[in-house]
Amino acid sequence: MSEAGIDRIGFATTSLFLDMRDLAKSRGVDPEKYTVGIGQAEQSVAPSSQDSVTLAAAAARDAMKGEDPGEVDMILMGTESGVDASRAGAVYVKELLGLPDRVRCVELKQACYGATAALSWALDYVSMRPRRKVLAIGSDIARYGLNTPGEATQGAGAVALLCSADPKILKVEEDREFLTALAADFWRPTYSDCAIVDGHYSTEVYLEFFSRLWKRYKEETGRGAQDFEAFLFHLPFAKMGLKALREVLKEADPDRAEKLRSRFEASAAYGRRVGNIYSGSLYLSLLSLLESSLLEAGSRIALFSYGSGAEAELFSATLQEGYSSFLAPERHLAAINGRRKVGVGEYEHLFSDFLPSSPQDYSCDERYFAGPFRLAGVKGQKRQYEAGM
Ligand code: CAA
Numbered sequence: 001m002s003e004a005g006i007d008r009i010g011f012a013t014t015s016l017f018l019d020m021r022d023l024a025k026s027r028g029v030d031p032e033k034y035t036v037g038i039g040q041a042e043q044s045v046a047p048s049s050q051d052s053v054t055l056a057a058a059a060a061r062d063a064m065k066g067e068d069p070g071e072v073d074m075i076l077m078g079t080e081s082g083v084d085a086s087r088a089g090a091v092y093v094k095e096l097l098g099l100p101d102r103v104r105c106v107e108l109k110q111a112c113y114g115a116t117a118a119l120s121w122a123l124d125y126v127s128m129r130p131r132r133k134v135l136a137i138g139s140d141i142a143r144y145g146l147n148t149p150g151e152a153t154q155g156a157g158a159v160a161l162l163c164s165a166d167p168k169i170l171k172v173e174e175d176r177e178f179l180t181a182l183a184a185d186f187w188r189p190t191y192s193d194c195a196i197v198d199g200h201y202s203t204e205v206y207l208e209f210f211s212r213l214w215k216r217y218k219e220e221t222g223r224g225a226q227d228f229e230a231f232l233f234h235l236p237f238a239k240m241g242l243k244a245l246r247e248v249l250k251e252a253d254p255d256r257a258e259k260l261r262s263r264f265e266a267s268a269a270y271g272r273r274v275g276n277i278y279s280g281s282l283y284l285s286l287l288s289l290l291e292s293s294l295l296e297a298g299s300r301i302a303l304f305s306y307g308s309g310a311e312a313e314l315f316s317a318t319l320q321e322g323y324s325s326f327l328a329p330e331r332h333l334a335a336i337n338g339r340r341k342v343g344v345g346e347y348e349h350l351f352s353d354f355l356p357s358s359p360q361d362y363s364c365d366e367r368y369f370a371g372p373f374r375l376a377g378v379k380g381q382k383r384q385y386e387a388g389m
Pocket of ligand 1: 278
């Protein structure tokens with residue numbers, strides 16, 4: 001039996017945010033539609049100098065604090081906002097982190113499921129090589145477009161999971177149930193920097209996949225709602241997870257249902273402010289739960305990963321003894337609280353100042369340089385990344 005799991009959790013987001021009430025006002029929508037109906041309070045806004053690579057590198061750096069880079073054998077980066085159709089973003093991440101060349105770097109793609117695939121590969125790898133570690137990262141910028149229904153569910157950020165055979169935070173169990181079926185709910189053609197989404201249909205597919213997997217999970221494991229201290233979800237927006245959780249709440253006694261509901265709120269706290277970070281979203285829910293509520297060691301948590309297109313996985317994990325001393329709530333809250341608020345005009349300007357999809361050179365606006373890593377621009381069709389001063 002594998003004991004592998006998550007040793008450290010790193011997080012990064014951008015230095016700017018948009019208040020959903022400001023967006024609602026500007027779009028002529030009742031603010032409660034966004035804050036209550038969809039469940040989002042804020043969304044991180046990315047200037048062009050921040051992309052899935054810089055955010056992944058910043059999250060990985062956060063996860064690697066105090067760790068030995070020489071122990072890392074692989075960087076696996078799940079993303080659906082990759083910066084190159086050929087080279088893995090993880091190669092840039094490796095360079096920005098200054099990791100030794102003796103490392104494998106790969107990018108994985110299946111919409112928001114990519115980071116779960118990375119985690120799965122990482123766990124199998126470290127189980128076979130107990131002295132080695134793997135970084136599994138989910139990093140994305142969610143872009144739907146100005147004045148679109150999806151606009152209220154954008155966001156930007158990354159979560160990095162340092163995986164080991166003797167994890168300090170969470171042991172990931174082998175009770176994995178998964179499924180894939182073709183669905184045209186959300187996708188992004190290579191000519192577009194914004195996703196195409198059938199929002200209501202995607203919600204249906206998400207809920208149907210959760211339902212199918214939860215049924216199968218119960219049959220295979222004999223476990224039910226009473227066996228879990230928390231349910232975590234991929235959260236494209238907070239209300240989405242709540243809709244799925246309702247199915248479990250119907251099966252729980254009142255005390256358990258109340259516990260699961262309040263833990264769900266704790267798990268959604270970071271995401272309500274950062275927005276959808278696609279492949280890292282489920283793991284942001286995990287971080288939010290662990291850093292904002294005290295669960296006992298040994299608690300079993302369910303995790304539901306969903307990637308449009310569509311693929312989903314349901315599995316469980318158990319908290320390790322002393323896990324809370326390996327978290328960094330102050331640092332992560334400071335990253336969220338320290339962002340500068342932008343108005344709708346500045347957000348629209350930043351949204352439109354996107355890298356040209358043509359061979360011309362491009363310089364990112366230096367006034368928005370922030371964070372440990374940034375894209376300075378593109379020269380001779382080569383991306384110019386650098387560490388911050
Ligand atoms: N006060 C309170 N609530 C209000 C309200 C008001 N004044 N006005 C509306 N609402 C409620 C509605 O009742 C509705 O709630 P329920 O879903 O519980 O019924 C909610 O606000 C949203 O209202 P609408 O459905 O009318 O909103 P919409 O048509 O603008 O679409 C959306 C909402 C589908 C989420 C849209 O934002 C969207 O397309 N988002 C992107 C797609 C997405 O994230 N899909 C999720 C699954 S796909 C996935 O997981 C992959 C991924 O990460 C992208």
